[in-house]
Amino acid sequence: xxxxxxxxxxxRGLNDVVAPDRAIVSAEVLLPRTIAHPATAESFVAGIVGxxxxxxxxxxxxxxxxxxxxxGKLAGWWGVHLRMTGQMLWVESATPVAKHVRVRVLLSxxxxxRFVDQRTFGKMWWIDASEEPQEIISGLxxxxxxxxxxxxxxxxxxxxxxxxxxxxxxxxxxxxxxAGLGNIYADEVLFQSRIHPKTPARELTADRVDAxxxxxxxxxxxxxxxxxxxxxxxxxxxxxxxxxxxQAWVYGRGDLPCRVCDRPISKIRxxxxxxxxxxxxxxx
DNA sequence: CGCAATACCTGCGAGC
DNA sequence: TGCTCGCAGGTATTGC
Numbered sequence: 001x002x003x004x005x006x007x008x009x010x011x012r013g014l015n016d017v018v019a020p021d022r023a024i025v026s027a028e029v030l031l032p033r034t035i036a037h038p039a040t041a042e043s044f045v046a047g048i049v050g051x052x053x054x055x056x057x058x059x060x061x062x063x064x065x066x067x068x069x070x071x072g073k074l075a076g077w078w079g080v081h082l083r084m085t086g087q088m089l090w091v092e093s094a095t096p097v098a099k100h101v102r103v104r105v106l107l108s109x110x111x112x113x114r115f116v117d118q119r120t121f122g123k124m125w126w127i128d129a130s131e132e133p134q135e136i137i138s139g140l141x142x143x144x145x146x147x148x149x150x151x152x153x154x155x156x157x158x159x160x161x162x163x164x165x166x167x168x169x170x171x172x173x174x175x176x177x178x179a180g181l182g183n184i185y186a187d188e189v190l191f192q193s194r195i196h197p198k199t200p201a202r203e204l205t206a207d208r209v210d211a212x213x214x215x216x217x218x219x220x221x222x223x224x225x226x227x228x229x230x231x232x233x234x235x236x237x238x239x240x241x242x243x244x245x246x247q248a249w250v251y252g253r254g255d256l257p258c259r260v261c262d263r264p265i266s267k268i269r270x271x272x273x274x275x276x277x278x279x280x281x282x283x284x
Numbered sequence: 285c286g287c288a289a290t291a292c293c294t295g296c297g298a299g300c
Numbered sequence: 301t302g303c304t305c306g307c308a309g310g311t312a313t314t315g316c
Binding site for chain 1: 286287288289290292293294295
Binding site: 002003006061081082083084085119121123138139173175182183184229234251273274 | 307308309310311312
């Protein structure tokens with residue numbers, strides 16, 4: 001479900017609702033394998049209870065809350081990855097506990113951060129202040145640049161793409177190349193930059209990569225502005241859908257007419273992922 | 285080493 | 301109506 005724009009919307013929503021003067025009074029793990037670290041759900045709960053959340057950060061698709069102890073010092077970080085179907089919801093703690101609720105984190109004012117995850121791929125971490133998040137969460141260590149931050153340039157992207165022969169679609173899904181881009185937006189940025197998804201990454205010319213880098217920034221910014229996609233299980237912290245997918249050029253539009261040239265959109269599998277493109281607008 | 289395949293799950297829609 | 305099959309937004313691991 002969630003890619004960078006959706007996770008960014010969730011991050012902003014979390015920062016709107018959490019306040020450092022609210023302590024975590026209890027936590028309950030309904031599905032223990034959601035907890036990736038420490039080794040047991042009990043130690044996760046022990047770490048997080050008593051903390052106050054200072055603010056939420058995002059790195060790629062990972063969410064990280066900086067958590068303070070009662071004395072105001074850093075206690076550790078609460079890491080969350082929504083994977084395919086995870087949702088972080090801000091609810092009254094009296095709200096009935098539905099079928100797919102995996103973790104509940106109760107705050108001192110009767111509110112609750114509730115992790116709901118149908119497919120159970122989502123993960124959480126408690127990282128003590130004595131540890132480093134990038135060492136505990138392996139995915140953080142090898143992550144490439146954030147596409148919406150200053151260092152992300154066409155030059156950077158070109159350099160990354162020169163390293164591999166993989167199809168450009170596959171390369172774009174590698175977090176070491178671009179942090180946070182997922183299957184929907186990879187298809188969308190390739191359409192917008194008129195690049196065929198099977199093109200070997202290394203063969204893209206510098207000006208094609210210029211167009212690609214610009215499309216990545218443009219598509220992600222516009223998706224955030226639209227509140228993320230409407231796709232199935234994605235919602236913000238209040239359970240509300242976004243609006244971006246209504247504007248998709250190719251994703252989910254297999255056999256439908258291209259919005260530019262009317263030719264039916266092709267759908268293939270590439271690197272095991274559904275891939276959508278227009279073979280007229282994007283060559284073939 | 286780079287890369288493809290697979291594993292992790294549940295649910296839904298399509299087709300029979 | 302009810303079955304089976306294929307597929308779904310991500311990432312870690314395995315093995316070629």
